[in-house]
Amino acid sequence: MRRKLAAGNWKMNGTRADLSVLGDLAGAATEDGPEVLICPPATLLHPAATQALGTGIVIGAQTCHEAASGAYTGDISAPMVADAGATHVILGHSERREGYGETNADVANKVRAAWAADLTAIVCVGESLEDREGGTALAVISEQLAYSLPNGATGQRLVVAYEPIWAIGTGKVPSTAQIAEVHDALRAQLGDRFGAATGAAVRLLYGGSVKPDNAAEIFATSNVDGALVGGASLTAADFTPIIAALARA
Numbered sequence: 731m732r733r734k735l736a737a738g739n740w741k742m743n744g745t746r747a748d749l750s751v752l753g754d755l756a757g758a759a760t761e762d763g764p765e766v767l768i769c770p771p772a773t774l775l776h777p778a779a780t781q782a783l784g785t786g787i788v789i790g791a792q793t794c795h796e797a798a799s800g801a802y803t804g805d806i807s808a809p810m811v812a813d814a815g816a817t818h819v820i821l822g823h824s825e826r827r828e829g830y831g832e833t834n835a836d837v838a839n840k841v842r843a844a845w846a847a848d849l850t851a852i853v854c855v856g857e858s859l860e861d862r863e864g865g866t867a868l869a870v871i872s873e874q875l876a877y878s879l880p881n882g883a884t885g886q887r888l889v890v891a892y893e894p895i896w897a898i899g900t901g902k903v904p905s906t907a908q909i910a911e912v913h914d915a916l917r918a919q920l921g922d923r924f925g926a927a928t929g930a931a932v933r934l935l936y937g938g939s940v941k942p943d944n945a946a947e948i949f950a951t952s953n954v955d956g957a958l959v960g961g962a963s964l965t966a967a968d969f970t971p972i973i974a975a976l977a978r979a
């Protein structure tokens with residue numbers, strides 16, 4: 731049985747004052763409910779992890795370097811993320827792939843680093859609008875998944891997030907049939923690669939304009955185990971009903 735996961739990606743938003751959101755969300759994270767994850771900017775990892783203690787909320791980073799340490803100005807490593815008190819790291823988000831030229835091979839190296847630091851990797855895949863309209867979405871996503879994952883995945887240390895680039899921050903959401911088609915294909919590909927048990931254990935998140943008013947429909951979709959939420963994770967007023975919809979799904 732896969733535990734559902736409501737993950738919030740704050741992107742480059744938030745200062746210490748915004749950690750009050752964790753307090754506002756505290757009641758939403760229950761032992762038998764969905765896992766609730768907040769991924770704040772790196773500057774907030776440690777204070778967020780400290781503030782989340784005892785709330786059931788877990789904390790994740792938004793990327794990490796593939797090396798454990800060294801002369802990489804501005805970067806943070808997976809052991810640093812873990813040392814800050816985080817348990818998860820988002821890898822291969824399209825904003826990293828597009829903005830920083832991260833390749834599938836780079837993402838796979840970062841996943842290896844995350845696993846070596848005992849972090850759960852949330853690996854993002856997703857097609858552009860051009861891919862979707864050109865009919866190549868499934869092929870593009872399949873290739874991203876194949877080359878962004880190293881061997882050795884388990885249901886505990888891997889989560890896959892499907893985020894169509896054209897749905898991120900746009901208010902546009904794929905149809906539930908389109909989401910189901912991708913998630914079913916991801917599940918099948920994970921099973922083929924890592925074996926049926928692992929394939930069935932890895933959680934699959936949908937991300938891209940998830941809001942309180944569309945969450946229930948998305949969470950009722952085949953092989954959707956939760957969401958990777960951007961804008962709507964910045965306030966408890968928006969994120970709480972999304973977590974509640976996931977708990978009901």
Ligand SMILES: O=C[C@H](O)COP(=O)(O)O
Pocket residue numbers: 739823893897898899900937938939940958959960961962
């Ligand atoms: O990581 C989160 C996604 O990029 C979705 O962002 P959004 O919910 O603001 O569309």
